[in-house]
Amino acid sequence: MTDMMKAVRLHEFGGPDVLLYEDAPRPKISADDVLVRVHAASINPPDLYLRDGYHALPPEWQPSPSFPLILGTDVSGKIAAVGEDVSQFEVGDEVYAMVRFPHDLMTGSNAYAEYVRVPASDLALKPVGIDHIQASAAPMSLLTAWQFLVDLGRHAPNPFQTFSHSPVPLAGKTVLVNGAGGGVGHFAVQIAKWQGAKVIAVASGKHEALLNDLRADIFVDYTKVAAETVARDVDLVFDAVGGVAMERFLPSIKPDGALFLVNPLGFSGHDEAARRKITVSTMQVRSNGAQLAEAGRLLDDGSVRVVIDSTYPLAEASAAHHRASEGSIQGKMVLVAD
Numbered sequence: 001m002t003d004m005m006k007a008v009r010l011h012e013f014g015g016p017d018v019l020l021y022e023d024a025p026r027p028k029i030s031a032d033d034v035l036v037r038v039h040a041a042s043i044n045p046p047d048l049y050l051r052d053g054y055h056a057l058p059p060e061w062q063p064s065p066s067f068p069l070i071l072g073t074d075v076s077g078k079i080a081a082v083g084e085d086v087s088q089f090e091v092g093d094e095v096y097a098m099v100r101f102p103h104d105l106m107t108g109s110n111a112y113a114e115y116v117r118v119p120a121s122d123l124a125l126k127p128v129g130i131d132h133i134q135a136s137a138a139p140m141s142l143l144t145a146w147q148f149l150v151d152l153g154r155h156a157p158n159p160f161q162t163f164s165h166s167p168v169p170l171a172g173k174t175v176l177v178n179g180a181g182g183g184v185g186h187f188a189v190q191i192a193k194w195q196g197a198k199v200i201a202v203a204s205g206k207h208e209a210l211l212n213d214l215r216a217d218i219f220v221d222y223t224k225v226a227a228e229t230v231a232r233d234v235d236l237v238f239d240a241v242g243g244v245a246m247e248r249f250l251p252s253i254k255p256d257g258a259l260f261l262v263n264p265l266g267f268s269g270h271d272e273a274a275r276r277k278i279t280v281s282t283m284q285v286r287s288n289g290a291q292l293a294e295a296g297r298l299l300d301d302g303s304v305r306v307v308i309d310s311t312y313p314l315a316e317a318s319a320a321h322h323r324a325s326e327g328s329i330q331g332k333m334v335l336v337a338d
């Protein structure tokens with residue numbers, strides 16, 4: 001077996017054109033790792049942020065890693081080798097994972113490659129009912145929706161707030177999902193429905209048919225009407241968009257309700273939220289193989305569907321990042337390694 005593989009690497013930060021498909025050394029594994037032959041790797045916003053050197057952050061927070069880097073956290077593939085302390089997986093198992101996140105946030109988790117090293121604790125068996133493309137599309141977005149809405153998982157420091165995030169019960173409640181057509185949003189809609197909530201899905205008009213298919217109860221096209229002007233007495237707003245004026249949702253939420261911010265940077269409504277008795281909470285998604293196994297049952301039995309926006313060959317990662325930068329993604333974008 002050769003020591004080399006193909007990978008998408010960058011030798012400097014910049015736009016999509018810094019992504020180069022080239023030869024790279026095949027990763028070595030430690031005792032607690034497995035080596036996964038990657039069939040598919042999905043694209044997530046942190047891949048774009050890191051490719052760009054997190055230039056939106058203050059300079060003192062920006063990374064200064066040693067190049068070359070390999071981006072990507074989410075994979076699905078087949079186990080090619082297992083470390084000596086790994087007993088729960090074997091060579092040939094089909095698996096999926098979000099790899100070392102946020103541990104490798106500033107260096108890349110190396111998923112845009114033919115082979116990737118994955119800690120066994122980040123890994124779960126791929127749900128048999130879906131293919132590698134769908135499985136690779138799930139981990140980060142699905143774990144984000146799961147950890148916000150169902151189970152936070154292991155206690156870990158929260159970089160955004162002093163208290164631990166707590167999911168709230170959703171059965172019989174009204175949940176507004178902003179950004180409902182995107183990676184995190186389309187899973188949040190389905191998980192809230194699975195928990196028995198009534199869901200108001202907010203997205204641009206191109207996602208209306210999909211969100212009806214995913215059983216959203218009400219669809220709001222934010223390009224035609226501002227969601228906060230029509231939504232009233234909502235128990236939970238799950239904002240999977242972020243950016244400007246997230247506090248505009250507060251008047252739509254009941255007292256004792258909650259606003260969950262997936263991208264909290266720039267939120268300035270804490271005083272108003274306290275006056276209205278609304279809990280504002282966020283958290284950072286963390287790798288968790290046990291949760292992927294649990295949530296994977298919903299992918300297997302069809303309770304939750306993985307929606308694919310588009311696929312690109314791994315060799316065309318640069319073109320895929322051009323498309324991703326345009327936004328308005330429906331579900332997930334995936335790089336296919338073979």
Ligand SMILES: NC(=O)c1ccc[n+]([C@@H]2O[C@H](COP(=O)([O-])OP(=O)(O)OC[C@H]3O[C@@H](n4cnc5c(N)ncnc54)[C@H](OP(=O)(O)O)[C@@H]3O)[C@@H](O)[C@H]2O)c1
Pocket residue numbers: 044045046140141144178179180181182183184185202203204206207222240241242261262263283284285327328329330331
């Ligand atoms: N806290 C965490 O650990 C965590 C984890 C994962 C992701 N995130 C963050 O969460 C955000 C979403 O991630 P993602 O993977 O879901 O991204 P994504 O797949 O790009 O989805 C974003 C969606 O938002 C929609 N959108 C854009 N502007 C909007 C607006 N003004 N109102 C309503 N919808 C709008 C877009 O489509 P349309 O405009 O066509 O509707 C798109 O479908 C990113 O900022 C990401 O960094 C945070």
